[in-house]
Amino acid sequence: MVTILIIIGIVVVLAGAGVVVTKRRSSPALGAGTPAPQRIEPAAVAPVVLDTTTDAVPADVAVVEGAPVAPVVTPADELSESTPPSVGAASAKSRGIFAGLRAARRLKAIEPSTWDELESSLLRGDVGVTTTTRLLETLRAEVAAGTVTDGSGLLERLRSLLIATLSQVERPEHGELSLEVAAGRVPVWLLVGVNGVGKTTTIGKLAYRAGGEGKKVLLAAGDTFRAAAGEQLATWGARSEVDVVLGAAGADPSAVIFDAVQRAGARGFDVVIADTAGRLHNKVNLVEELKKIRRVADREPGQVTEVLLVIDATTGQNALQQARQFTEAVSVTGIVLSKFDGSARGGVVVAIEAELKIPVRFLGVGEHASDLIAFEPIAFVDALLADDPVA
Amino acid sequence: MFDALSDRLERIGGRLRSRGRITPADLAEALSEIRTALLEADVELSVARAFCDNVAARCSVEALSKSLTPGQQVVKAVHEELIAVLGGETLKISYASRPPTVILLAGLQGAGKTTTAAKLAQWFKAQGRNPLLVAADLQRPAAIEQLRILAEQAGVAFSSSGTDPVDVARHGVEEGFRLGRDVVILDTAGRLSIDQALMAEVAAISAATSPHYTFLVIDAMTGQDAVHTAKAFDETLALDGVVLTKLDGDARGGAALSVKYVLGKPIAFASTGEKLGDLDLFHPDRMADRILGMGDVLSLIEQAERTIDTEQAAQSAARMLEGTFTFDDFLDQMNQVKKMGSIGGLMKLMPGMSKQMRDAASQIDDGEIARIEGMVHSMTKAERQNPDLIDRSRQARIARGSGRSVADVAQLIKQFKQMSKMMKSLGAGKMPSIPGLGGGLSGARQMAQLAKSDPAQLQQLLGQSGGGGLPSAPWAPKAPGVGGGAGSKNKKKKGGRVTPPKGR
Numbered sequence: 096m097v098t099i100l101i102i103i104g105i106v107v108v109l110a111g112a113g114v115v116v117t118k119r120r121s122s123p124a125l126g127a128g129t130p131a132p133q134r135i136e137p138a139a140v141a142p143v144v145l146d147t148t149t150d151a152v153p154a155d156v157a158v159v160e161g162a163p164v165a166p167v168v169t170p171a172d173e174l175s176e177s178t179p180p181s182v183g184a185a186s187a188k189s190r191g192i193f194a195g196l197r198a199a200r201r202l203k204a205i206e207p208s209t210w211d212e213l214e215s216s217l218l219r220g221d222v223g224v225t226t227t228t229r230l231l232e233t234l235r236a237e238v239a240a241g242t243v244t245d246g247s248g249l250l251e252r253l254r255s256l257l258i259a260t261l262s263q264v265e266r267p268e269h270g271e272l273s274l275e276v277a278a279g280r281v282p283v284w285l286l287v288g289v290n291g292v293g294k295t296t297t298i299g300k301l302a303y304r305a306g307g308e309g310k311k312v313l314l315a316a317g318d319t320f321r322a323a324a325g326e327q328l329a330t331w332g333a334r335s336e337v338d339v340v341l342g343a344a345g346a347d348p349s350a351v352i353f354d355a356v357q358r359a360g361a362r363g364f365d366v367v368i369a370d371t372a373g374r375l376h377n378k379v380n381l382v383e384e385l386k387k388i389r390r391v392a393d394r395e396p397g398q399v400t401e402v403l404l405v406i407d408a409t410t411g412q413n414a415l416q417q418a419r420q421f422t423e424a425v426s427v428t429g430i431v432l433s434k435f436d437g438s439a440r441g442g443v444v445v446a447i448e449a450e451l452k453i454p455v456r457f458l459g460v461g462e463h464a465s466d467l468i469a470f471e472p473i474a475f476v477d478a479l480l481a482d483d484p485v486a
Numbered sequence: 487m488f489d490a491l492s493d494r495l496e497r498i499g500g501r502l503r504s505r506g507r508i509t510p511a512d513l514a515e516a517l518s519e520i521r522t523a524l525l526e527a528d529v530e531l532s533v534a535r536a537f538c539d540n541v542a543a544r545c546s547v548e549a550l551s552k553s554l555t556p557g558q559q560v561v562k563a564v565h566e567e568l569i570a571v572l573g574g575e576t577l578k579i580s581y582a583s584r585p586p587t588v589i590l591l592a593g594l595q596g597a598g599k600t601t602t603a604a605k606l607a608q609w610f611k612a613q614g615r616n617p618l619l620v621a622a623d624l625q626r627p628a629a630i631e632q633l634r635i636l637a638e639q640a641g642v643a644f645s646s647s648g649t650d651p652v653d654v655a656r657h658g659v660e661e662g663f664r665l666g667r668d669v670v671i672l673d674t675a676g677r678l679s680i681d682q683a684l685m686a687e688v689a690a691i692s693a694a695t696s697p698h699y700t701f702l703v704i705d706a707m708t709g710q711d712a713v714h715t716a717k718a719f720d721e722t723l724a725l726d727g728v729v730l731t732k733l734d735g736d737a738r739g740g741a742a743l744s745v746k747y748v749l750g751k752p753i754a755f756a757s758t759g760e761k762l763g764d765l766d767l768f769h770p771d772r773m774a775d776r777i778l779g780m781g782d783v784l785s786l787i788e789q790a791e792r793t794i795d796t797e798q799a800a801q802s803a804a805r806m807l808e809g810t811f812t813f814d815d816f817l818d819q820m821n822q823v824k825k826m827g828s829i830g831g832l833m834k835l836m837p838g839m840s841k842q843m844r845d846a847a848s849q850i851d852d853g854e855i856a857r858i859e860g861m862v863h864s865m866t867k868a869e870r871q872n873p874d875l876i877d878r879s880r881q882a883r884i885a886r887g888s889g890r891s892v893a894d895v896a897q898l899i900k901q902f903k904q905m906s907k908m909m910k911s912l913g914a915g916k917m918p919s920i921p922g923l924g925g926g927l928s929g930a931r932q933m934a935q936l937a938k939s940d941p942a943q944l945q946q947l948l949g950q951s952g953g954g955g956l957p958s959a960p961w962a963p964k965a966p967g968v969g970g971g972a973g974s975k976n977k978k979k980k981g982g983r984v985t986p987p988k989g990r
């Protein structure tokens with residue numbers, strides 16, 4: 096029991112001393128001569144040195160030419176058969192096409208229950224309290240000013256307010272991703288996000304899409320941490336008929352990606368799409384590792400043109416935190432909202448776009464290669480506000 | 487997780503408590519703030535509403551007007567309601583009389599089923615069982631391979647034969663029986679609750695294997711959809727409980743509260759990291775305390791006992807109380823404490839810590855500790871033994887030697903002296919106070935006092951106030967015993983929660 100005393104003592108000293116140290120660290124005037132210690136992290140498979148201080152690149156990689164390494168689970172004809180889905184199609188399953196909040200539409204006058212209903216539909220869609228309150232305040236002011244007078248008018252205004260919110264950021268049309276590089280450089284698209292959101296799957300879909308546009312795509316298996324992550328990406332490579340650069344389990348992810356970039360430069364690939372291991376945004380050392388990955392991928396001949404953050408549509412308000420931290424670390428250029436085919440509505444991206452001005456670029460709507468659609472504010476808002484299937 | 491929620495509740499409670507009179511408008515305002523706090527923590531809307539209604543019912547305006555401490559009354563009502571929702575017993579696995587005990591894992595894509603399967607296998611192995619892992623996820627590319635590798639890492643048997651998930655699962659259970667494995671864990675493909683074909687498939691797997699336990703795996707970051715999903719899986723599979731994953735993130739974890747509220751099914755296990763060892767039984771009562779900012783002393787003690795050299799610690803503690811604790815002791819003990827996990831994680835388990843302290847502690851990683859160690863190492867032996875020797879010029883020398891600024895060194899020494907003072911006055915039987923830390927240490931102080939003077943009383947207090955927690959913790963009722971609620975025992979439980987490890 097007295098060991099508690101020790102813990103308290105140590106923690107008191109550390110936390111107290113730490114207050115100053117961390118405050119200082121966040122200010123730009125950091126005294127020189129503070130060598131950051133090398134962090135050596137025990138890995139599950141083999142010990143790896145996550146050396147985030149130097150950008151040394153040992154090579155330890157293998158290349159899988161577009162042939163299947165693992166059994167291809169999806170039959171080829173299934174891929175070609177599936178027609179490009181739409182938001183409507185994806186969400187029709189769960190919620191029907193935009194019918195609007197039925198009761199609100201029917202109502203002539205605006206009653207307290209009308210407000211409740213609007214609030215509920217936004218909150219249930221994970222839009223979040225702050226954004227919901229802001230939207231409703233605007234509406235209340237308009238009702239007070241007499242510009243909106245009935246239930247359906249109110250709903251229409253909410254819809255256009257949401258669409259306007261999602262129109263503040265510039266969004267390349269038709270889900271186009273940037274390939275703009277200096278002469279002699281190779282564009283790199285980096286996929287980042289927390290664990291299990293759908294990064295690897297999204298890469299498979301992006302590869303399928305880019306391949307369909309006639310681009311020569313090379314995938315880089317930058318997740319060398321999770322068991323069988325490389326095999327998973329290789330399977331996607333085979334499905335989408337593109338080459339994959341694989342690293343050994345536990346290899347330095349930056350090295351694998353850099354190897355892919357060099358190979359792409361030498362062999363005239365149009366783009367490298369790089370996978371990264373899922374990581375929680377609050378793990379400092381893993382975020383450092385990601386920063387290094389980005390730096391190395393940006394090194395000649397590579398040039399990072401897109402950093403796509405994958406967010407799972409089932410995620411609640413934490414998605415905002417994810418977006419904040421990832422973009423601070425690696426300057427996210429766009430968001431892919433995955434698993435939008437489920438019953439969750441992903442309304443938190445409204446808050447993300449409003450606060451961070453990062454455009455949502457794609458919706459993931461299934462597990463097939465073609466289940467990726469360009470984000471479109473109107474269709475998204477209609478799906479967000481649609482009635483529940485059993486209303 | 488849950489930190490922000492408890493911070494919010496702390497603030498609302500603090501404000502209320504300071505009032506002598508509470509009007510219906512005050513109460514309404516507090517309830518609306520509580521609702522907002524819950525929603526921001528991803529508690530499902532109808533659950534947040536019901537929660538606030540119940541709190542309101544527990545503190546009618548008439549009752550409040552009669553009460554001498556109406557603010558306290560509201561605070562207590564929130565406390566009781568939280569305990570009522572989250573409370574309950576820690577799951578006790580009962581093994582099938584005719585082995586193997588079959589465990590089925592189901593959930594949405596990406597929730598963490600495969601990793602959880604392997605962690606569970608390792609957990610059962612640690613309980614002296616002999617598990618078999620069965621990969622019945624034939625959907626996601628390389629899912630089988632992933633589980634095979636993880637099984638190898640956990641050192642448990644693995645099976646996946648067949649081309650149909652139902653066959654694979656059935657065959658897995660037969661294999662478990664044939665090989666004499668006493669636990670069989672079935673990993674299944676991720677599926678959306680609205681995908682009828684796949685929900686029928688998992689129902690068929692369940693029918694073919696008659697699992698003794700069916701757990702829904704839920705990501706702690708889940709938003710409003712958690713309830714919908716949990717209900718759908720419960721209707722299809724009759725769940726026995728939930729495994730909560732990715733608790734090492736900073737999500738506020740309202741989904742856990744919602745699912746418990748709506749299904750009434752326990753959160754059986756919680757997973758707090760990517761290593762196979764990062765899974766343990768979920769202790770609902772302890773979690774309620776954590777939400778309320780009361781820390782989780784039981785887990786802290788268990789963790790300490792597992793990792794710290796108690797004899798040496800006891801000697802150092804004695805020196806602390808005498809006021810003869812040196813920087814050498816500090817270095818030794820810091821290395822011990824470091825083994826227990828991240829400082830930020832330990833801080834979460836401690837009651838009564840202010841947000842400021844927690845935030846500071848959560849930033850202390852190995853690098854920070856190394857820097858602090860660096861400073862201590864730059865002291866001379868005499869200085870380490872007697873910090874009073876360290877004047878300004880010595881501080882400057884230490885700063886140069888360790889590559890830190892003089893202010894850093896000064897702060898470290900100041901903090902060390904304050905801690906020594908606090909411990910010494912504790913040793914002398916006084917109630918110490920620590921200036922300069924925003925009063926964030928009241929809980930720690932009190933706990934330290936009890937730990938020193940009367941361990942039995944500490945234990946008793948932990949049990950007594952329902953969910954645990956000390957009288958000085960922000961939410962604990964002032965009178966002993968009034969916070970009593972569901973399911974708290976003061977007996978010690980095995981296998982405390984592991985602090986979120988940093989990194990991999």
Ligand SMILES: Nc1nc2c(ncn2[C@@H]2O[C@H](COP(=O)(O)OP(=O)(O)OP(=O)(O)O)[C@@H](O)[C@H]2O)c(=O)[nH]1
Nearest residue numbers: 290291292293294295296373434459460461595596
């Ligand atoms: N229904 C549906 N499932 C998806 C979608 N995108 C991904 N998934 C599934 O989500 C699960 C996780 O996807 P992954 O691509 O492995 O996710 P990840 O982010 O690479 O995961 P880690 O690398 O483990 O962090 C898989 O079962 C995918 O099939 C989607 O848009 N809809």
Ligand SMILES: [Mg+2]
Nearest residue numbers: 294295318324
């Ligand atoms: Mg992946």
